[in-house]
Amino acid sequence: MAKPISLPLHERISRRNNIPRAVELIILFLLFSLLLYRLLSLKDHGFIWILAFLCESWFAFTWVLILSSKWNQVDYKTYPERLLQRKLDLPPVDMFVTTTDPVLEPPILTVNTVLSLLAVDYPSDKLACYVSDDGASPLTFYSLVEASKFAKIWVPFCKKYNIQIRAPFRYFTIESTSPRDVSPEFKQEWKRMKDEYEMLSKKIEEAAQRSIPCELAGDFADFSNIQRKHHPTIIKVIWENKEVQSNGIPPLVYMSREKRPKHHHHFKAGAMNILTRVSGVMTNAPFMLNVDCDMYANNPRIVFHAMCFFLGGFNNQRDDLAFVQSPQVFYDGLKDDPFGNQLVVFYKYLVGGIVGIQGPFYGGTGCFHRRKVIYGLSPDDNEIARKLSNEALLKTFGRSMEFTKSAAKILSDMKTSSISPNNISNCIEAAYQVAGCGYEYGTSWGKEVGWIYGSTTEDVLTGLTIHGRGWRSAFCSPDPPAFLGCAPPGGPGSMTQQKRWSTGLLEIWFSTKNPLVPTLQGKLQIRQCMAYMWLILWGLRSIPELCYAILPAYCIITNSHFMPKVREPTILIPVAIFVMYNLYTLSEYLRSGLSAHAWWNNQRIWRLNAMTAWFFGFLSVVLKLLGISNTVFEVTQKATSTNADDNDANSGRFTFDESPIFILGTTILLVNLTALAIGLLGFRSESGDGNGSGIGEFICSVWVVLLFWAFFKGLFGKGKYGIPFSTLYKSWAIVLLFVQLCKWG
Numbered sequence: 001m002a003k004p005i006s007l008p009l010h011e012r013i014s015r016r017n018n019i020p021r022a023v024e025l026i027i028l029f030l031l032f033s034l035l036l037y038r039l040l041s042l043k044d045h046g047f048i049w050i051l052a053f054l055c056e057s058w059f060a061f062t063w064v065l066i067l068s069s070k071w072n073q074v075d076y077k078t079y080p081e082r083l084l085q086r087k088l089d090l091p092p093v094d095m096f097v098t099t100t101d102p103v104l105e106p107p108i109l110t111v112n113t114v115l116s117l118l119a120v121d122y123p124s125d126k127l128a129c130y131v132s133d134d135g136a137s138p139l140t141f142y143s144l145v146e147a148s149k150f151a152k153i154w155v156p157f158c159k160k161y162n163i164q165i166r167a168p169f170r171y172f173t174i175e176s177t178s179p180r181d182v183s184p185e186f187k188q189e190w191k192r193m194k195d196e197y198e199m200l201s202k203k204i205e206e207a208a209q210r211s212i213p214c215e216l217a218g219d220f221a222d223f224s225n226i227q228r229k230h231h232p233t234i235i236k237v238i239w240e241n242k243e244v245q246s247n248g249i250p251p252l253v254y255m256s257r258e259k260r261p262k263h264h265h266h267f268k269a270g271a272m273n274i275l276t277r278v279s280g281v282m283t284n285a286p287f288m289l290n291v292d293c294d295m296y297a298n299n300p301r302i303v304f305h306a307m308c309f310f311l312g313g314f315n316n317q318r319d320d321l322a323f324v325q326s327p328q329v330f331y332d333g334l335k336d337d338p339f340g341n342q343l344v345v346f347y348k349y350l351v352g353g354i355v356g357i358q359g360p361f362y363g364g365t366g367c368f369h370r371r372k373v374i375y376g377l378s379p380d381d382n383e384i385a386r387k388l389s390n391e392a393l394l395k396t397f398g399r400s401m402e403f404t405k406s407a408a409k410i411l412s413d414m415k416t417s418s419i420s421p422n423n424i425s426n427c428i429e430a431a432y433q434v435a436g437c438g439y440e441y442g443t444s445w446g447k448e449v450g451w452i453y454g455s456t457t458e459d460v461l462t463g464l465t466i467h468g469r470g471w472r473s474a475f476c477s478p479d480p481p482a483f484l485g486c487a488p489p490g491g492p493g494s495m496t497q498q499k500r501w502s503t504g505l506l507e508i509w510f511s512t513k514n515p516l517v518p519t520l521q522g523k524l525q526i527r528q529c530m531a532y533m534w535l536i537l538w539g540l541r542s543i544p545e546l547c548y549a550i551l552p553a554y555c556i557i558t559n560s561h562f563m564p565k566v567r568e569p570t571i572l573i574p575v576a577i578f579v580m581y582n583l584y585t586l587s588e589y590l591r592s593g594l595s596a597h598a599w600w601n602n603q604r605i606w607r608l609n610a611m612t613a614w615f616f617g618f619l620s621v622v623l624k625l626l627g628i629s630n631t632v633f634e635v636t637q638k639a640t641s642t643n644a645d646d647n648d649a650n651s652g653r654f655t656f657d658e659s660p661i662f663i664l665g666t667t668i669l670l671v672n673l674t675a676l677a678i679g680l681l682g683f684r685s686e687s688g689d690g691n692g693s694g695i696g697e698f699i700c701s702v703w704v705v706l707l708f709w710a711f712f713k714g715l716f717g718k719g720k721y722g723i724p725f726s727t728l729y730k731s732w733a734i735v736l737l738f739v740q741l742c743k744w745g
C-alpha cells in the first residue's frame with residue numbers, strides 16, 4: 001500500500017461523454033445546414049429570410065460556444081482525511097461575509113452564516129471572520145454581538161458531537177425534534193442549544209421590531225445620527241480569540257466602510273476590497289473565503305476540501321491555482337424548480353466542462369482566493385522585486401504603511417502561520433485608515449488589484465481578470481454541498497437579478513477587460529475565452545431571441561413564411577434541430593436526477609429571461625454607454641423561510657409587478673396570441689402564390705405561447721399573480737401598433 005504521504009490530495013476524473021458529444025455535433029451540423037439553405041435560397045426571399053438567417057447565425061455561434069465549453073467535462077475528488085494525516089502546518093484563512101440591507105437580508109441569515117463559519121472544522125487560531133455591512137445597521141451589529149455570545153456554546157457543541165449542519169436555523173429545522181438513540185448527555189445539551197438559539201432569534205426579532213434596535217450608547221454610539229449612505233467608518237472587534245487556542249472560537253470583526261454621497265462606493269466589489277484591506281492589516285491570512293450573507297457553510301470540512309487543492313499541487317505542474325470555487329446550491333428549493341433558477345444542470349454540464357479548461361468562473365460566493373492573486377500577481381511573476389519597492393507598493397496599494405507591509409509579506413510568500421495574540425485590536429487605527437472612502441484614489445484598487453470595478457457582476461469580472469493573467473481555478477463540490485444559500489426568488493425578484501447579471505456581464509464586454517484582450521496576449525485560453533463569451537454576451541443574445549419569437553407572429557399576420565414549406569424536404573432540418581435539441585436538454589435533466597417537469601420549467605424560464613430580463617440588461621448597458629444613466633446593483637430579497645405568507649400551492653406561481661420588464665413579456669405573448677387568432681379566423685392578408693404562412697409558423701407561434709405560459713396564466717390571475725392592468729394596456733397598445741405596421745409593411 002502506498003504511504004499516505006504520497007497519496008494525492010485531489011484527483012481529476014474525466015467524464016465519459018461521447019454520446020452527448022455526438023449529439024452536440026449533429027445539432028451543430030444541422031444548424032450549419034440550415035444556414036446554408038438560407039443562403040442558397042436567399043434570392044427567392046426577402047427581408048424575413050435575412051432576419052431569420054441573422055438570428056440563426058447567432059444561435060449557431062452560441063451553440064459553438066456551448067459545445068466547446070462542454071467538450072471536456074471533469075470532476076474533482078478531494079481527500080481531506082489525507083491532508084489531516086500529513087500533519088502539515090495549515091495556512092490561515094480569512095473569512096468574509098457581505099451584507100447590505102437588514103430588510104432585504106434579514107440579520108438572522110447573516111448571523112447563521114457567521115455561526116456556520118465560526119464553527120467549521122479547522123484550527124480556530126487559523127481563522128478569522130469579517131462581516132462587511134453596507135447598511136451601517138445597528139441591528140446587524142447588535143445581532144452579531146448577540147450571536148458571538150451564542151457562538152461560545154454553539155461552536156464547542158458542534159465540534160464535540162460532530163454536528164453536520166452548523167447553521168443553527170437549518171440544524172433545528174431538520175432536527176426539529178429531539179434526536180433519538182443518543183446519550184442523555186447529548187439530549188440535554190441539544191435541548192439547551194435549541195433553547196438558547198430560540199432566545200437568540202427572539203432577541204433579534206424583537207430588536208428588528210423596534211425603531212432603534214437597542215440603546216445607541218457604548219459600542220453602539222457610532223450608529224447614532226448616521227445615514228446609510230453618509231457616515232464615517234465603523235469597525236468593531238466583536239470577539240478576539242485572545243488566548244489563541246486552536247479549539248477556541250475564531251475572532252469576529254464587524255465593519256461598515258465610510259460612505260459619502262459624492263463618492264462611488266462600487267457596491268459589493270467596493271465592500272470586498274475594504275474587507276481585503278482591513279483583514280490585511282489585522283490577520284493577513286494568505287487565503288480568503290468569501291460568502292454572501294445568505295450562504296452558510298453546509299459542509300463543516302469545506303476548508304480542508306479547499307486546501308486539498310491549494311496544498312496538493314495543481315495538475316502536478318507549476319502552482320498556478322488562483323481560486324477554488326464551490327457551486328451555488330440552495331436550500332428549500334421548490335419542487336421541479338418552477339422558477340428555473342436552481343442552476344443544477346448549468347453547474348453540472350456547462351461549468352463541469354469549463355472546469356476542464358482553465359477552471360470555473362468566480363461566482364461571487366463560496367470561493368477561496370489566494371490573497372497574493374488578489375493583490376495582482378501573475379503565476380510566473382519575475383518582477384516581484386520591482387513590485388516590492390516601497391514606492392511601488394505605496395502607489396499600488398495606497399498610503400498605509402501597515403497595509404503595504406502586510407502586502408509585501410503576502411507578495412513575497414512569507415509564511416504567516418497563525419494569528420498573533422492581541423494583534424487585532426491593536427490594528428484598529430490602521431484599519432480605519434484603509435476603510436476610508438478616499439483611500440483608493442490614485443491606487444490600483446479596483447483596476448489591477450482587488451475586486452475589479454466597472455461591472456455589476458464584479459465576480460465574473462474579477463475572475464476573468466485573474467484567468468486573464470494566466471491563473472487557473474478549481475471546482476470544489478464535495479458531498480454534502482459546501483455552501484447552501486437562500487433559494488432565489490421567482491417573478492420580479494428573479495427578473496431583477498437576471499437583468500443585473502446580463503447588465504454586468506455585457507459591461508465587461510464593452511470594457512477594457514474584454515476577454516479577447518488576454519486571449520490575444522496568450523494568457524487566457526481560447527476555449528476559456530469562448531466560455532466567457534457564452535456568459536458575457538447574454539445581453540446581446542436577447543435580440544435574436546426576441547426577433548425569433550416575433551417572426552412567426554409577423555409571418556402569420558402578413559401571410560408570409562420564415563420556415564421552409566412542408567412540401568420542401570428542407571423542412572426536416574428545423575424539425576430535426578427542434579426535436580434533437582429538446583431531447584438533448586431533457587436528457588441532461590433526467591441524467592441529473594431531475595424530472596421532465598423541471599426540464600420544462602427551465603426551458604420556459606430561460607427563454608423568458610433571455611427575451612425580457614436580458615434585453616433590459618442590454619438596454620441599461622446602452623444607456624450607460626451613451627452616458628445617460630449608470631448601472632446599479634439591486635440587492636436580491638432573501639426569504640428567511642420559503643414564502644412564509646404563501647401556502648404551498650402558490651409558492652411556485654409566477655408573480656408580477658408594474659416593472660416595464662413585464663410589458664415586454666406580455667407583448668410577446670399577446671402578439672403571438674393575436675397572430676394565432678388572425679390566422680385561425682382567416683383574417684390573413686392574401687398571398688395567392690401558396691407561399692403564405694403555414695404549419696411551420698403556426699407551430700412556432702404556439703411554442704412561443706407555451707414558453708410564455710406563466711404570462712398566459714398571468715392574464716387571468718388576481719393580485720400579484722396577475723399582470724397589472726397598466727402593463728396590459730401598454731402591451732395591447734404596442735400589439736395594435738405592431739399589427740398595423742405589419743399591414744402597411
Ligand SMILES: O=c1ccn([C@@H]2O[C@H](COP(=O)(O)OP(=O)(O)O[C@H]3O[C@H](CO)[C@@H](O)[C@H](O)[C@H]3O)[C@@H](O)[C@H]2O)c(=O)[nH]1
Nearest residue numbers: 098099100134267268271292293363364365456457635636
Ligand atoms: O452594495 C452592495 C450590494 C451587494 N452587496 C452584497 O453582495 C451579495 C450579493 O448580493 P445579492 O443581492 O444576493 O445578489 P445575487 O444576485 O444573489 O448574487 C450573485 O451575483 C452577484 C454578482 O452579480 C455576486 O456578487 C454574488 O456573489 C452572487 O451570489 C450580498 O451578500 C450583498 O449583501 C454588498 O455588500 N454591497
Ligand SMILES: [Mn+2]
Nearest residue numbers: 292294485636
Ligand atoms: Mn444572493
